[in-house]
Amino acid sequence: MSVDEVQKNIKNNFSIPPHKTSNIKKVIGVVSGKGGVGKSLITSYLAVLMNRKGYKTAVLDADITGPSIPKVFGVHEKAMANSDGIIPKLSKNRTKIMSLNLLLDSEDTPVIWRGPVIASTVKQFWSDVLWEDVDYMFVDMPPGTGDVPLTVFQSLPVDGVIIVTSPQELVSMIVSKAVNMANTMNVPILGIVENYSYITCGNCHEKISVFGESHTDEIAEKFGLKVLGKIPIDPSIASACDKEAIEELQGDWLELAEEVLCNLQ
Numbered sequence: 001m002s003v004d005e006v007q008k009n010i011k012n013n014f015s016i017p018p019h020k021t022s023n024i025k026k027v028i029g030v031v032s033g034k035g036g037v038g039k040s041l042i043t044s045y046l047a048v049l050m051n052r053k054g055y056k057t058a059v060l061d062a063d064i065t066g067p068s069i070p071k072v073f074g075v076h077e078k079a080m081a082n083s084d085g086i087i088p089k090l091s092k093n094r095t096k097i098m099s100l101n102l103l104l105d106s107e108d109t110p111v112i113w114r115g116p117v118i119a120s121t122v123k124q125f126w127s128d129v130l131w132e133d134v135d136y137m138f139v140d141m142p143p144g145t146g147d148v149p150l151t152v153f154q155s156l157p158v159d160g161v162i163i164v165t166s167p168q169e170l171v172s173m174i175v176s177k178a179v180n181m182a183n184t185m186n187v188p189i190l191g192i193v194e195n196y197s198y199i200t201c202g203n204c205h206e207k208i209s210v211f212g213e214s215h216t217d218e219i220a221e222k223f224g225l226k227v228l229g230k231i232p233i234d235p236s237i238a239s240a241c242d243k244e245a246i247e248e249l250q251g252d253w254l255e256l257a258e259e260v261l262c263n264l265q
């Protein structure tokens, strides 16, 4: 068997079943080549948008050392377990959430764990959480192409990934790494979302590209991928996150992403 074939078979060999009561229809990984691009925001907002369409949504926070999902949904109470498994917390609009922050005694406790422990926590979030019926589960991956993204790709039946990026030049190399990882793991890439694309001038409504000209369209074309949306730097986004009210955020920046996701069902 060639190295390529071995790599493409890795995923199947390590896959683990979800809890026996779980019926999860589609698993979407949200990845970024580097940190700080707003990946958690986009993961949460995609769940909100699909929830608004009437789908049963869930977010698995695989960003174990930097978990931010519960906070943007305003969920703080600890998750409980019964003899069958861990019960996910529900947001106001009934998106199911599991994150390490929901299991720690205090949200401020830093997670100083080695890679294998982090990876096995993510697997448990898949296999030991009582997700029950879910149409779309969004997995907020830690940034980069390290241990945890690898574990998620190997262990979970990921139906597609969405790559989040910012507009700068350096990003082309970083996105290439994320694309190559998904290709190596044989996971379909649904497309790219660009965050921090522009600001809109409050007076003349001109769009200003704060980070210079965007390279996202070029990169997407290079890899034959769709650009699923461009999100501006917008105070309403920061405010929705700060107020822990992502479910109240309004913005039609991700319509194409919604369409692509709907077509998966």
Ligand SMILES: Nc1ncnc2c1ncn2[C@@H]1O[C@H](COP(=O)(O)OP(=O)(O)OP(=O)(O)O)[C@@H](O)[C@H]1O
Pocket (backbone or CB within 6 Å): 032, 034, 035, 036, 037, 038, 039, 040, 041, 042, 063, 068, 143, 195, 196, 231, 232, 233, 234, 235, 237, 238, 239, 241, 242
């Ligand atoms: N387009 C945007 N406009 C305004 N604020 C934003 C935008 N995107 C993200 N933010 C703000 O930045 C904060 C951090 O975003 P988020 O947690 O999604 O990403 P991150 O910290 O960059 O980490 P990562 O992308 O690695 O998960 C959010 O709480 C939000 O307040």
